[in-house]
Amino acid sequence: MILYDYVLSPDCYKIRLLAALTGAKLTLRAVDFHPGGEHRSPAFLAINPAGTIPVMQDASLTLTDSAAILTYVAARSGPAWLGDDTPEMRARVALWLAFAQRLSASIGKARTHDMLQKPADIVACRKAGVQCLREIEAALVERHLMGDAFLAGNRPTLADIACFPHSMLAPDGGISVDAYPAIRxxxxxxxxxxxxxxxxxxxxxxxxxxxPAGVQA
Amino acid sequence: MLPYWTPVALSRDLAPLVVMPVVVDGAELALWRSASGRIAAWADRCPHRGMRLSHGFVRGEALSCIYHGWSYAQSGQCQRIPAHPDLEPPEAIRVPVHRAMESGGVIWVALAEPAALPPALAGLVPLRSVTLDAPFDPAAAGLAESGGAWRGTLAGVAVAVLVQPLPENRCVLHVLADGAATPAALVDASRGVETLRRQAEEALA
Known part of the structure; x- marks a missing residue:
């Protein structure tokens, strides 16, 4: 499995994280997203015409969406992460995989605006990001009340992997995470x-x- | 400095080894719980380089700064500087410590000697803490003061609401609910809290 990867991208990180948790072996190909703009190069656009990362290639398969890549890595290396225990869990995993796109469009954009000087309506991005965090917080409170510790049920699934990185990195985009005890x-x-x-x-x-023991001079 | 106990968190939300930032009377504090369960509320600033201690980590009975790993004992006294393992840290390296206590499933902090104990909250269980980007008007939410808390019902569930004021007209509501309510009823009450926040923020807009 080849992952076209950028170390600062939350969407690339979620693939690396799932691979580490499931023991999947990835071959990383670093993409110089910033400052090189390699994702806009003819060579990269030949692989993914949309010019987005992450991209996964495995034999004849090319995947250009992080939810699809997560699903593929889980199906290959850790099917329990697909969260197929019950119809409810399966539906919640689908819900949070889709929800993660809202995180990318809000917190993700605020972050690339603040860190990499990418254009964005920063006020709107931060407002939408706060709304996303509030929805995750409310969902986690409800799951706790029903006896579950994770977004889709009583064990971690792709739902958690998909939403975890942006929830941690929101301060990079000027969005505080102080107000969310369940997310913490x-x-x-x-x-x-x-x-x-x-x-x-x-x-x-x-x-x-x-x-750690003291460092000896 | 206010001479009374301010609610800052639900006990449940400060698990062992957790540190979180809280604000009391405009002062930024690091609230943390040790491995053995002891709570502490400190100035949220490492005496070394000013990093927020709430970004740090708890190991055993000490809180360590994330920046250079200086660790502080329960008293606030610096006990270890990793870059100088043989140095006994001078007594002057000490984090200001504030009064903190737990009562009724809630953690309370006071910056000055409090005149009274926190309110009794018998028969209630912690529901959740929410931050409002608006002031809170209990009357508009249909709540009335009783025994040191704002009481009423949310989605048919009896609740008590404790208000923690924040700077810039914001606040945190710590909501407790009837301990006899079913989990499904508590979920409804949690959604009632969301509605309450929406109304408070829309009233401000």
Missing amino acids: LWTRAIRALPGFVEMPGIHRLHDLKPE
Whole structure:
């Protein structure tokens, strides 16, 4: 499985995260998204005419959408992540995979505006981002009341992987995450999963590791 | 500084090893819970380089700054500087510590000696905390003051609402609900909280 990847992209990171959690082997091809604009190069547009990342190639298959890539990696390497336990869980996974597009269009855009100087209506992006975070918070509160700790049910699924990165990275786009206690506990639960990997802006839970010994001069 | 207890979080939302930023009387604080369950409310500023301690992490009974790993004991005293492992940190390196207590499933902080205890909240369970980008008018929400909390019903469920004022006309509502309500009724009450927030913010717009 070849992943056309950019280290600062939340949508690329969610593929790397799922691969790490499921033990899937990825071959990473770094795309110089910024400042090089390699996603607009003729060579890249030949692979994905839309000029978006991530892109996955596996044998004759080319996937240009992060929800599709997540679904494929899970089906190949960790089918439990598809969340097929019940019709309700399956529907919730579909719901949050679609919802993640709203996160990209709000928090994602605010972030590329602030970090990479990409054009955006920053006020509208931040307002929409706050609305997204409020909806995730409300959903997590409801799931907790019904006895579940994750977005689609009582265990982590693609729903959580799809929505986790933007929920953590919102401050990069000037959107505070201070006001969401359920999101805080949920993102901690995801960061505690065995095999979890980091990206810039999303660090592991240092509290789970023993204190390192003093560095000797 | 206000001489009374301000509600800052539901106990449930501050699990062991969690640190979160809260605001009391305009002061930014890092609220955290140790591995053994002890809570503390500190100035949200590392004495070393001014980084927010609420970005830090809790290991055992100490809070560490995310920037250079300086760690602070329950007293606020710096106990370890990783870059100088053999140095006993001077006593002057100390984070200002505030009064914090838990009562009725709620965490309370006071910047000055409080005159009275927090209100009794018997028979209630924590529902959720929500932040409003608007002031809160309890009367408009159909709530009335009783025993130190705003009480009434949301979606047919008896609730008590505690208000934590924030700067810039914002506030946090800490909502507790009837402990005998079913989970499905509590879900409805949670949606009632959303409605209440929408109305407060639309009234401001």
